[in-house]
Amino acid sequence: MPVKDWLPAAVRAVAVSGKLKSGETLFRLGGKTEGLYEVVAGRIRLSRTDRSGHEVILYVAAAGETIAEASLYSSTYHCDAIASTDAQVRLYPKHAVLAAFEKDAKAAQAFTAMLARQVMNLRTRIEQRNIRSARERVRHFLSLSADGRTVTLTGTLKDLAAELGLTHEALYRTLAALERAGEIRRGRGKIVLLRARSL
């Protein structure tokens, strides 16, 4: 869900770009909310520090994702945001976003709809993580991302492994096993589903 699809051009036009070195802080818990951020490149981690001084990671956002959507409705941030790699971000100022939503109900609705879809997607990913078996988890992923019989892969298999919560070795082995079993056929950048497995 690219920002372009749900944020009015007027708001995108006033975005503020910024760069962060690895380890630099974007915002801190308790800090005044400036708006929501889009991660353009690199990775930003959201975390809190517990009483014993340990950083507890809430989420790691990668390029293309947005963070701090909830900050639109809060006056302070509820966690820290720190660059885990050199990173580039865009800030969409809170007042500009809220003003746009106030003026244009359609825009507000698009934002809400985007969040509702995202909730759905995230729930699905949690369900996926409930599956222990690497093979079943991969099948779950393939079933849900198949367009017809073909799954088009974006990025590398290593990235996919991370998304699935598997080591890349486990994913390679699982895909090899599924191919040996005749369930799938692999082509560069895509996987074709062949036949259903028997129960």
Next chain:
Amino acid sequence: MPVKDWLPAAVRAVAVSGKLKSGETLFRLGGKTEGLYEVVAGRIRLSRTDRSGHEVILYVAAAGETIAEASLYSSTYHCDAIASTDAQVRLYPKHAVLAAFEKDAKAAQAFTAMLARQVMNLRTRIEQRNIRSARERVRHFLSLSADGRTVTLTGTLKDLAAELGLTHEALYRTLAALERAGEIRRGRGKIVLLRARSL
């Protein structure tokens, strides 16, 4: 996030209650959207059926949760909803909800804010599932749900195990080990954090 906190009373007043026997269908993929549902009791699973005829589960909603929020912005459902146990639901009709949001911008904003918070929570849960070690996963949970030094447990430990994605045996053992190590102390319905672990 109880429905009461973000849905106007006027909408709640026109909710339609319904009961389902285990296995009964609430709605089907492609069906016209009637609105969003609150699961009052029991469990409802959201799923799709893949080409090979297997049901692929997207999510299992338990009592207190709402499903099909995205249906407000779509004319047809994008998955099936089937009762996994005997269940009770409440339907909040789409037109009533949307009308309320149109009349009352505050209500619409409350809904959006709720979704934004939910996205945050779900992301945190995904992060939690990235942690392999049972001990670390439990620590992650305890750190984030501690109110001061005390974590108040809602429901049984078995429920908690499911939420954490562990077997109940693994959770019992882990809690016992943490208690032996002096990290926590357990009282009925609550866990008290004692000291930080050393790295």
Next chain:
DNA sequence: CGGCGTTTTGAGAGAGCTCAACATCGGTGG
């Protein structure tokens, strides 16, 4: 061609799952 990241395969170990037995607690009914 040389270097770097991805893909692939191998071997071993550790951690959580499975199966199983038993304890504990609350509620129910005789």
Next chain:
DNA sequence: CCACCGATGTTGAGCTCTCTCAAAACGCCG
């Protein structure tokens, strides 16, 4: 009041599966 019953809580032992560490083939780009 107590025996019974089901669900939760607890512990034990073995096994499977994925992770980890290692090494090598492959593909791409300068």
